Each structure stands twice: as structure tokens, then as C-alpha cells.
Amino acid sequence: MTNWLPAIPDGPGPIYVRLADQIESDINKGVLPAGAKLPPQRDLAYDIKVTIGTIGRAYALLRERGLVSGEVGRGTYVLGENDNAEAAVGDPLLAHFAGTRAETPLPGKLRFDTTAAPDIGQSRMMEVFLRRIVQEYSTEVSSYTRTVPNHWLEAGQRWLSTESWKPELRDIVPVLGAHAGLNAIIAAVSQPGDYIAFEELTYAQSSRSATMIGRRIALMETDEQGIVPEEFERMCAQKHPKAAFMMPSAKNPTAITIPLERRIQLAEIARQYNVWLIEDNLYGKMAQDGIPLLAELAPEKTFHVGGLSKSVAAGVRGGWVACPPHFASRLKVTHKLVTGGMPFLLAELCASLVLSGAAESVRKQVLIENAERGKIVDKVFAGIPLRTKPNIPFFWLALPEPWHAGTFKQAAFDRDILLDDEDEFKSARSNRVHHAVRIGYSSPVDRKDVENGLKTLRALLDDGPAGYDTEA
DSSP states (O other), X not given: OTTOOOOOOOSSSOHHHHHHHHHHHHHHHTSSOTTOEEOOHHHHHHHHTOOHHHHHHHHHHHHHTTSEEEETTTEEEEOOTTSOOSSSOSSHHHHHHHOSSOSSOOTTOEEOSOOOOOOSSHHHHHHHHHHHHHHHOHHHHTSOXXXXXXXXXXXXXXXXXXXXXXXXXXXXXXXXXXXXXHHHXXXXXXXXXXXXXXXXXXXXXXXXXXXXXXXXXXXXOEETTEEOHHHHHHHHHHHOOSEEEEOOSSOTTTOOOOOHHHHHHHHHHHHHHTOEEEEEOTXXXXXXXXXXXXXXHOTTTEEEEEESTTTTOGGGOOEEEEOSTTOHHHHHHHHHHHHOOOOHHHHHHHHHHHXXXXXXXXXXXXXXXXXHHHHHHHHHXXXXXXXXXXXXXEEEEEOOTTOOHHHHHHHHHHTTEEOEEGGGGBSSOOSOOOOEEEEEOSSSSSHHHHHHHHXXXXXHHHHOGGGSOOOO
């Protein structure tokens, strides 16, 4: 396709994103048919007067959307409808909501793009509980869940509690994992067209879910200590969000923890402007920083969300929400409507794990494993500034010049490593570019794989983009 040149549209957002959007538009219009070869990156960069890094990031984003494929020495080609992309999602609409990860991770790749609890043999322990549940509750397992046994609430109360805070039993709602709980809260407190506030970088699958059901996203300004209270108040006054999603402790992906003074200010602002607070404490359960929760500071305004995915086992989809007073019934109904309801087998399994003490035992072992893997991170990335927290299985890496996050992610992919760049965590379009990636290290089965993968990334970092052939 030697005569084709894209016109980068004016507007907000990074140039590489606008360029990728324009190329995608040309593909959808048939201007670039299936099988067409895109210009080499260096040539296109020269022709449209941008840097080669911009082209590399645009091409990488197109790969992630499942629109093109590339091979070193061969070039980058437009995929047809029946072709299999090297990565991610083929449907551009789904790509918008699904983020930048592959829909089905390719075999043979080392996964540094997940922070689920590491495998320490949980399945053998869970097998014992599952056998007992099937034997004792054969009727319940084979039917719909129409009631919530009291011990399911007791399990949630125990798991969510801290040394200084314990939610009321009547305020607990079991949910099908923390994500389902977040979705149910947003659906319960807002209507289509309402604003929900998110930080620019956060667990963006929640914001994408909110967008999918018609909510609008309002961005909260942040700095090195998290959400800036004065900017949060300004945003509340201007856009009147119904709720604000926050991860006060060890926030994903930047590992920032909001100090107590700011939490107090944020809670007061939420009261003043009647904004519900949605507190995601999945990583806080592991960090245990001792700072009071938002649910302690503003119990009448806060939905506190926790679960088992990061510290016990992600596959059991266990989670609970501690609601503001008198809100549990509404959330229970909303959760059933948006998810189909709790499956008895999983809910009983989660309750059994917690009430027996097995979940806490696993959590302690997971923290030990995370700590050992953290030592490997410290050794391999010695001398490189990282943002992380003890016991948290990821770190936020600000890339040195002249690396771009998308290019680094693609370079890692070409070396059989999956990781997440900043775009995976952007809750809405933003002009800010962070040039950073999140590297999770809990998924590889053994520590040797962790060390080898980290060494590969460190070597890539040290070599710089000049050592990476971007012509694919």
C-alpha cells in the first residue's frame, strides 16, 4: 500500500491514539483492505512528520485491537474478518470496552499482566471443601439460590473487617467477585447519563463497565499522594457525580496509598456534595497499612468492597460488599439483576474457606510468596526507581527515555512476555502520557520463571528501543 498516507485528525489525546483511530477508520471503510501492507514504521514516520515511536505505538495499538498482524522482516498487514490476530480483540467495539489485553492469552507467553493470587496449592484444599458441599447440600447445589444463609454474611463480615473496623452483619451483601460488586453498586446508585468519578489511572474495567451501561466518566485529578481533595471538590461542584470509585490503599496500577489526612478530606467532600464512595480494598487487604478505611471515616456514604481474588484464589469469584446502612437489600436485588445471582456452590465454598480459617491461612502463604518474589524484583531491578508496596504483587515502572509504554509492551510481547501498559488502566480518554507499565509477578508458576522474565525485561530496558527492531 505505497500510495496511502493517513491524516492524523485534530483533537485531544495522544497522537498515536488518534493515528491508530484513523488507520482503523480506513480499515473499516475499505480504504485499507484485508491483506494490505502498512508502510514501514520509519517510512511512515518520515512521511507524516512524527517520531518512529509514535508509529510504533499506533501499530502496537492496532495489533491489540486485532486489526493487523506483524512479523519481523515481513511487515505489518491488515487482517481479514476470519484471520486470527496476534493479540487481543478483533471487534473494535469490544476492544474499546475490553481494554488492551488479549481476549485469550496466547500459549507460550509468560504472564506478567495479572495479579491474581499465586498458585500455592489452593486447589487441593478446595477439593476437600467442594466434596463436602456437594454431599451436604446436594439439593441447593442443583437449584437456584433463593435465600442468603446467615453464615455467608458472617464470612463477609469476617473477611472485610480490620483491627479497627467491623461492618454490621445486616449491611453485608455476598457478590460474584469484587468486579460484579462494583458493577452492581454503580447500577444501584445511578441512572444512565449520570457521572461516576474515577481516577485517570485505576482499575479501568470498572469504568468501562460503567460506560457500557450508559454512565459517563468524570476524572479525578491525582498527584503523588493520590486524589487531590481540592480538585475532587471542584469536580463534584461542576459535574455532580453520583459516586466516586477509589482504591485508597496500594492502588492498582500505581501502588499509591492515600494518607489519612486526605482520606478525611475526601470523606468530608463526599458528604458535602452527596457523593457515594466506592472503596475497592482488594489490595488493601494485603498491604494492611493500618490507615483507617473510607468506610470508617464515612460509613453512611461508603460501599466497601473486598474479595478473595488477590489473596486466596481468583477462580472462586468470591467477594462481599459492606453497604451504607439500609442499602443492603437494594444492592442484593441489583446484583441479582445484573449478574443472574450468586451460584450456591461458589458462595458456600467462599464462606467455608473464610469461616474455617483456610482463607486466612492461604492469605498468609500468599503474602510470603509475594514477598519472596518481591525480593527477586528488588535484585533484578536494582538501581531502577520503581513504585511498589510490600506484599503487593506488581510494580509500576516509569520508562526511561526514549521508551514509550506501547512500544515497550510490544517489545516484551515479542519476547514472549505479556504485561500491561498505561492504556490498560485509563478510565477515560486523557491528554496525559505517563510512559509507564505495570508488571505483575504473581502468575508464573515458580520463582525461576519470575526471575527469568524479569531479567528479560531488565535487559530490554537497559538496551533501549535501539535494541528492538520495530519494523514488524
